Amino acid sequence: MVQQNLDEASEVIVPSVVEQVRSASRTMVRELGFMRTTLAGTGYSPSAVHTLLELGEHGTLTAAQLVQALGLEKSSVSRMVTKLIQSGELEESEGEEDGRTKQLSLTKQGRRTLEEIHTYGQIQVSSALAMLTQQEQRTIAQGLNAYAQALKAYRQEKVKTVSAKIQITSGYRPGLIGRVAEMHASFYSRHSGFGQFFESQVATGVAEFTGRLDNARNAIWVAESAGRIVGSVAIDAEDLGNNEAHLRWFILDDGCRGGGIGRHLLTEAVDFCDRQNFSAIQLWTFKGLEAARCLYESLGFELTNEEQGNQWGAAVTEQQFTRIR
Known part of the structure; x- marks a missing residue:
């Protein structure tokens, strides 16, 4: 559906307009401060600021509703909400219909912070619009609103399409070992020049690991499309010790990147x-x-070590990422 819509739209969209919109979007991201770690004159991240804005608009929301509103993963929202509660901006209360559901709302401090955010934003936008005529101001308001709604509609349609085509399942199934090794070999031969030794190591490792899936703390997930495995990720509870999990064999098939499948697997x-x-x-x-690094960091992983290595048959810079609970 999404590709069909794109194909149809490409017949009426002028390429130069696409580039103008992309260029303007990049400028707005920079000028509005989204390239910085904090936003709107606060000490909070852009996602935290938007959490306060959403709660200011709706009064109360659950964490699940915030996930939908912000388009973020529930683990990321959970960590962010915890920080905002600890900072005194939010508070939790039991839902009226279901005591197990926690309702989030702004505290008195949170409402003051929200007021400061609104003041900051109004000054920022008003100062920019003051350089334009009233007609230009109205044109911008109408155009930005239409574009924002189109972006939202596209994201929602894309998520529906991906969800309809991809099934995430856990556990071993016939062909898993060979398919995971094949996806790794195909991608890393192009990206890093790895060859037979790397593919053999992956196949050996996955084969050994699947023999330990009787341990309930070991798990592997695959994404399937029309019965074909197009992605994988595993959690190994035994090879690191110290009650630390090893995230292994995260890979997506060619043509499946950028559609949310990898985020779904990692979130699982x-x-x-x-x-x-x-x-x-x-x-x-x-x-x-x-792209993978951005995905890791969005889920709370941080780069903790980086060094040169050639154990896979070609010289690469190996990186270690860690997510502390």
Whole structure:
């Protein structure tokens, strides 16, 4: 559906307009401060600021409702909400219909912070609009609103399409070992020049690990499309010790990146680790995989070590990422 819509839209969209909108969007991101770690004159991240804005608009929301409103993973929202509660900006209360559901709302301090955010934003926007005519101001307001709604509609349609086509399941199934090794070999031969030795190591490791799935703290998930495995991730509870989980064999098939499948797989793994009360999650990867790094960091992982290595048959910069519970 999404691709069909894009194909149809490409017949009426002028390429130069696309580039103008992209350029303007990049400028707005920079000028509005979204490249910085904090936003709107506060000490909070952009996602935290938007959490306060959403609660200011709706009064009360559950964490699950915030996940939908912000388009973030529930583990990220959970950590952010915890920090805002500890900072005195939010408070929790039991839901009227279900005491197990926690309702989030702004505290008195949170309302003051929200007022400061609104004041900051109004000054920022008003100062910029003052440089334009009234007609230009109205044109911008109408255009930005239409564009924002189109972006939201596209994201929602994309999520529906991906969810409809992809099934995430856990546990061993016939062909898993060979398919995970194949996806790794195909990608890393192009990216890092790895060859037979790397593929053999992956296949050997996955084969050994699947023999330990009787341990309830070990788990592997795969994404399937039309019965074909197109992604994987695993949690190994035994090879690191110290109650730390090892996130292993996170990979997506060509053509499946950018559609939310990887985030879905990683979220399954991270949520599993939280339920199992691991003290930390460790993963090892290679420098240069920026999309994956952004995904790791959005779920709470931080780069903790980086060094050169050639154990896989080619020289690469190995990176270790850690997520502390």
